[in-house]
Amino acid sequence: MVTINDVATAAGVAPSTVSYVISGKRSISPKTRRLVEESIRKLGYHPHAGARALASSKTNVLALVVPLRTDLNVAVVMEFVASAVTAARAHDHDLLLLTKDEGPAALQRVASSAIADALMVMDVEAADPRVPMLIALDLPVVLIGVPDHPAGLSCVDLDFTAAGSACVAHLADLGHRSIALIGPSPAVYRRGTSYATRFLRGFDDAAKSHDVRATNRPCAHSYEAVSACLDELLAADPDLTGLVVHNEAVLPGLLSDLRHRGLRVPEDISVVAVCPDTMAEQHPVALTTVAIPAEEVGAQAVEMTMRRLAGHTTPEVRLLGPRLTRRDSTAAPRA
Amino acid sequence: MVTINDVATAAGVAPSTVSYVISGKRSISPKTRRLVEESIRKLGYHPHAGARALASSKTNVLALVVPLRTDLNVAVVMEFVASAVTAARAHDHDLLLLTKDEGPAALQRVASSAIADALMVMDVEAADPRVPMLIALDLPVVLIGVPDHPAGLSCVDLDFTAAGSACVAHLADLGHRSIALIGPSPAVYRRGTSYATRFLRGFDDAAKSHDVRATNRPCAHSYEAVSACLDELLAADPDLTGLVVHNEAVLPGLLSDLRHRGLRVPEDISVVAVCPDTMAEQHPVALTTVAIPAEEVGAQAVEMTMRRLAGHTTPEVRLLGPRLTRRDSTAAPRA
DNA sequence: TGCCATCGTCGATGCGCTTCGACGGACTGT
DNA sequence: ACAGTCCGTCGAAGCGCATCGACGATGGCA
Numbered sequence: 001m002v003t004i005n006d007v008a009t010a011a012g013v014a015p016s017t018v019s020y021v022i023s024g025k026r027s028i029s030p031k032t033r034r035l036v037e038e039s040i041r042k043l044g045y046h047p048h049a050g051a052r053a054l055a056s057s058k059t060n061v062l063a064l065v066v067p068l069r070t071d072l073n074v075a076v077v078m079e080f081v082a083s084a085v086t087a088a089r090a091h092d093h094d095l096l097l098l099t100k101d102e103g104p105a106a107l108q109r110v111a112s113s114a115i116a117d118a119l120m121v122m123d124v125e126a127a128d129p130r131v132p133m134l135i136a137l138d139l140p141v142v143l144i145g146v147p148d149h150p151a152g153l154s155c156v157d158l159d160f161t162a163a164g165s166a167c168v169a170h171l172a173d174l175g176h177r178s179i180a181l182i183g184p185s186p187a188v189y190r191r192g193t194s195y196a197t198r199f200l201r202g203f204d205d206a207a208k209s210h211d212v213r214a215t216n217r218p219c220a221h222s223y224e225a226v227s228a229c230l231d232e233l234l235a236a237d238p239d240l241t242g243l244v245v246h247n248e249a250v251l252p253g254l255l256s257d258l259r260h261r262g263l264r265v266p267e268d269i270s271v272v273a274v275c276p277d278t279m280a281e282q283h284p285v286a287l288t289t290v291a292i293p294a295e296e297v298g299a300q301a302v303e304m305t306m307r308r309l310a311g312h313t314t315p316e317v318r319l320l321g322p323r324l325t326r327r328d329s330t331a332a333p334r335a
Numbered sequence: 336m337v338t339i340n341d342v343a344t345a346a347g348v349a350p351s352t353v354s355y356v357i358s359g360k361r362s363i364s365p366k367t368r369r370l371v372e373e374s375i376r377k378l379g380y381h382p383h384a385g386a387r388a389l390a391s392s393k394t395n396v397l398a399l400v401v402p403l404r405t406d407l408n409v410a411v412v413m414e415f416v417a418s419a420v421t422a423a424r425a426h427d428h429d430l431l432l433l434t435k436d437e438g439p440a441a442l443q444r445v446a447s448s449a450i451a452d453a454l455m456v457m458d459v460e461a462a463d464p465r466v467p468m469l470i471a472l473d474l475p476v477v478l479i480g481v482p483d484h485p486a487g488l489s490c491v492d493l494d495f496t497a498a499g500s501a502c503v504a505h506l507a508d509l510g511h512r513s514i515a516l517i518g519p520s521p522a523v524y525r526r527g528t529s530y531a532t533r534f535l536r537g538f539d540d541a542a543k544s545h546d547v548r549a550t551n552r553p554c555a556h557s558y559e560a561v562s563a564c565l566d567e568l569l570a571a572d573p574d575l576t577g578l579v580v581h582n583e584a585v586l587p588g589l590l591s592d593l594r595h596r597g598l599r600v601p602e603d604i605s606v607v608a609v610c611p612d613t614m615a616e617q618h619p620v621a622l623t624t625v626a627i628p629a630e631e632v633g634a635q636a637v638e639m640t641m642r643r644l645a646g647h648t649t650p651e652v653r654l655l656g657p658r659l660t661r662r663d664s665t666a667a668p669r670a
Numbered sequence: 671t672g673c674c675a676t677c678g679t680c681g682a683t684g685c686g687c688t689t690c691g692a693c694g695g696a697c698t699g700t
Numbered sequence: 701a702c703a704g705t706c707c708g709t710c711g712a713a714g715c716g717c718a719t720c721g722a723c724g725a726t727g728g729c730a
Binding site for chain 1 (some may be wrong): 676677678679680682684685686687
Binding site (some may be wrong): 348349350351352355361362363367385388389390391392393 | 707708709710711712714715716717
């Protein structure tokens with residue numbers, strides 16, 4: 001292993017000088033800098049992470065807690081993770097992956113063994129048991145999602161309320177008078193994941209203000225569940241002309257089932273989906289969507305984390321405005 | 336921060352004794368052990384990861400390199416990652432996430448700054464530029480996938496050759512005489528990802544030995560590409576009755592397109608898919624599949640890594656036997 | 671010319687832990 | 701009763717780095 005001493009010897013300077021060249025915390029003469037940098041390169045020197053962490057109390061590691069349920073929004077989670085790693089690396093940090101399954105204890109562990117400098121937590125529930133612990137932790141924490149009482153924690157998320165409204169507004173503007181929301185699986189509501197509730201609120205509010213008949217129904221992602229869901233919705237209101245789908249997993253089944261019923265999209269029924277943009281084009285009919293900006297949320301989360309690490313102590317809540325992209329799955333209802 | 340000294344003081348012993356209680360590397364009297372463990376619990380002590388790494392040259396961190404292309408097998412990657420984190424935690428290790436994008440240099444960095452104790456690398460290509468570097472690294476390395484020259488590296492993967500054969504054998508046994516393989520997108524072949532080639536070899540060999548007419552065609556995952564692909568295959572052989580799909584992303588589009596053409600599954604055409612089992616039931620017709628055992632591969636990869644860390648130095652190549660599950664998408668062709 | 675400030679560099683110290691050698695006491699066999 | 705063992709514990713050293721105070725050299729100004 002090559003240490004800072006080796007570099008110092010090779011460059012003919014003191015180890016501390018090498019350290020200062022690397023950190024830039026004191027001024028260094030151009031000549032010395034050149035000498036040191038050359039030795040570093042020649043020897044392939046990389047500071048020992050543990051030693052650095054011990055001496056400086058900084059690990060240059062961000063911990064990310066992800067849900068690893070595979071039932072749902074896998075693509076979204078993956079996209080988020082990808083963007084977070086990339087953003088973290090751009091700030092010279094690495095990403096440590098934790099799972100929600102380990103619960104609050106894992107957070108405690110990471111914090112008190114100084115494994116990471118900050119925590120990012122996905123899939124936050126309304127009354128998440130991890131929140132009180134996170135608040136007590138005195139590490140920078142950024143939540144993806146907004147709990148009921150974020151008290152001093154930073155949060156970032158899509159503005160799901162606005163997203164719900166945007167979907168309704170789009171359909172209403174096209175002239176639809178009766179629409180339905182196909183929501184996440186009942187399990188999501190049961191867990192109290194806040195985005196589901198927030199989306200629903202936006203949906204309901206907008207339906208009211210646009211004077212549109214609206215119902216909603218959670219839906220599991222099996223083909224049978226989708227089919228049953230459609231049965232119910234169509235039975236309840238045969239004049240239904242618009243569907244808002246806040247559950248990317250059911251999309252393939254839903255579209256295929258609609259066609260099976262002889263309902264054409266968008267001629268007979270319009271569909272607005274809430275899903276990552278990349279998913280919009282993978283269907284026979286390109287879907288009008290409100291994008292889930294996983295990538296941007298990931299980047300923002302890292303950016304907020306870095307701000308905290310840089311000393312910006314005031315927590316912030318950032319809600320990203322929804323972006324609706326019109327494609328081929330929505331049209332005016334037939335008269 | 337609570338240190339080992341605090342614990343030692345609280346328990347009335349020397350710090351080294353506390354260390355030995357924790358590591359179990361020397362025998363400790365029951366009384367002392369009880370005393371120390373109580374103090375640890377009471378104080379909520381967790382060893383400082385950096386200090387530990389510095390002193391022991393072990394980080395208890397495994398680095399995992401994932402591809403973050405979102406175009407493809409996202410679910411598989413995610414499932415793998417999930418299983419790897421879980422397995423790693425079960426061995427008291429954490430998981431650090433790296434991306435393939437960072438290239439070989441990142442591996443070098445991780446190794447020489449002692450950030451992790453071992454490397455697991457996904458999405459290995461036949462002539463992967465990272466392989467020579469990994470060999471030189473003298474860290475334990477486990478590859479997911481098998482390159483042309485693994486020379487001393489451990490590998491684990493599904494036996495794709497056998498998987499290709501299994502698909503053909505299943506269709507041949509049902510009586511199909513003309514089948515086609517819809518493969519991964521051309522980009523995958525271009526990259527030289529070895530599983531694609533291996534699957535194809537198994538497919539071809541089995542077709543020959545079962546005396547079945549067989550063609551194959553890579554296919555991008557857009558709906559248009561799928562449609563064009565089917566056009567070609569059906570034009571080339573109108574008697575085609577069996578499809579092997581080694582590209583989970585095209586499944587929704589493919590099934591929907593088949594129905595659109597009036598081809599019923601399995602009455603008119605049988606479909607065998609290579610994909611995670613969880614995906615098999617999400618379609619209108621439950622799919623006969625050869626499972627991609629991402630979860631098991633993840634667990635095995637971690638297990639192999641731990642063996643290496645425990646001193647087992649001989650590299651091994653583990654190819655997991657394919658498991659074909661018959662569901663509703665395959666049947667005998669009509670006479 | 672002499673004094674003080676500034677710049678660039680150095681040496682020493684300590685971060686929290688693991689590990690090695692040492693040491694006292696209890697026990698064994700004779 | 702004594703040497704030889706083994707067990708349980710301790711103290712010290714050192715892992716590789718960041719950081720602080722100190723110090724010589726240089727340059728500006730009076």
